[in-house]
Amino acid sequence: MEQVNEITDIIALTMGAAWAAGINLYAAIATLGILGATGNMTLPPDLQILANPLVIGAACLMFAVEFVADKMPGVDTGWDTIHTFIRIPAGALLAAGAVGDINPAVSLAAALLGGTLAAGTHGAKAGSRLLINASPEPFTNWTASIVEDIMVIGGIWTAVNHPWFFIVLLVLFILLLIWLLPKLWMGIKMLAAKIKQLFSPRQAPPPLT
Numbered sequence: 001m002e003q004v005n006e007i008t009d010i011i012a013l014t015m016g017a018a019w020a021a022g023i024n025l026y027a028a029i030a031t032l033g034i035l036g037a038t039g040n041m042t043l044p045p046d047l048q049i050l051a052n053p054l055v056i057g058a059a060c061l062m063f064a065v066e067f068v069a070d071k072m073p074g075v076d077t078g079w080d081t082i083h084t085f086i087r088i089p090a091g092a093l094l095a096a097g098a099v100g101d102i103n104p105a106v107s108l109a110a111a112l113l114g115g116t117l118a119a120g121t122h123g124a125k126a127g128s129r130l131l132i133n134a135s136p137e138p139f140t141n142w143t144a145s146i147v148e149d150i151m152v153i154g155g156i157w158t159a160v161n162h163p164w165f166f167i168v169l170l171v172l173f174i175l176l177l178i179w180l181l182p183k184l185w186m187g188i189k190m191l192a193a194k195i196k197q198l199f200s201p202r203q204a205p206p207p208l209t
Helices: 001-035 045-051 052-071 075-099 104-132 141-160 163-199
Strands: none
Touching: 001 045, 001 052, 001 075, 001 104, 001 141, 001 163, 045 052, 045 163, 052 075, 052 141, 104 141, 104 163, 141 163
């Protein structure tokens, strides 16, 4: 039973770190680092660097920057676009680091799964924000950003303290993601078509005869 619990803890931390990285990487790193530094969790050897005060400080600083940027319509989309090349590989690295030195094959598998999960959560975040930004009022954007921040911090805490519960929630989230991503893609395509139509030159009416 103890071995089962240990495996569950590893899976929850591995997938939790990758899931959170796709939404808000800096909040995920800061939360893991603070939990490790305060003794509320034992970080795996490959992730103990996150408890370093310099890493925690840098993550908190970048989280503060993202906290502001993420609540500005248009700026958040640019921020998400840039972080496509940061969140996904970081999610893979965090997932690989969470399993430790069990086996190189296990680490590679964790990195592949973690990168895929981070890509899925990042895609859902970026796609939903793009559609939300089509609304002229900023309040929906602010609400979505704050909910995402709470989800990341709360999700990491749940993965560490209640791994079984987190895994159940993660499975439900993945099912929701499978249903949601195609709809987001269709919405983005429709939005792009409308924008293209706005900027396309209008044809002159035919001359009267």
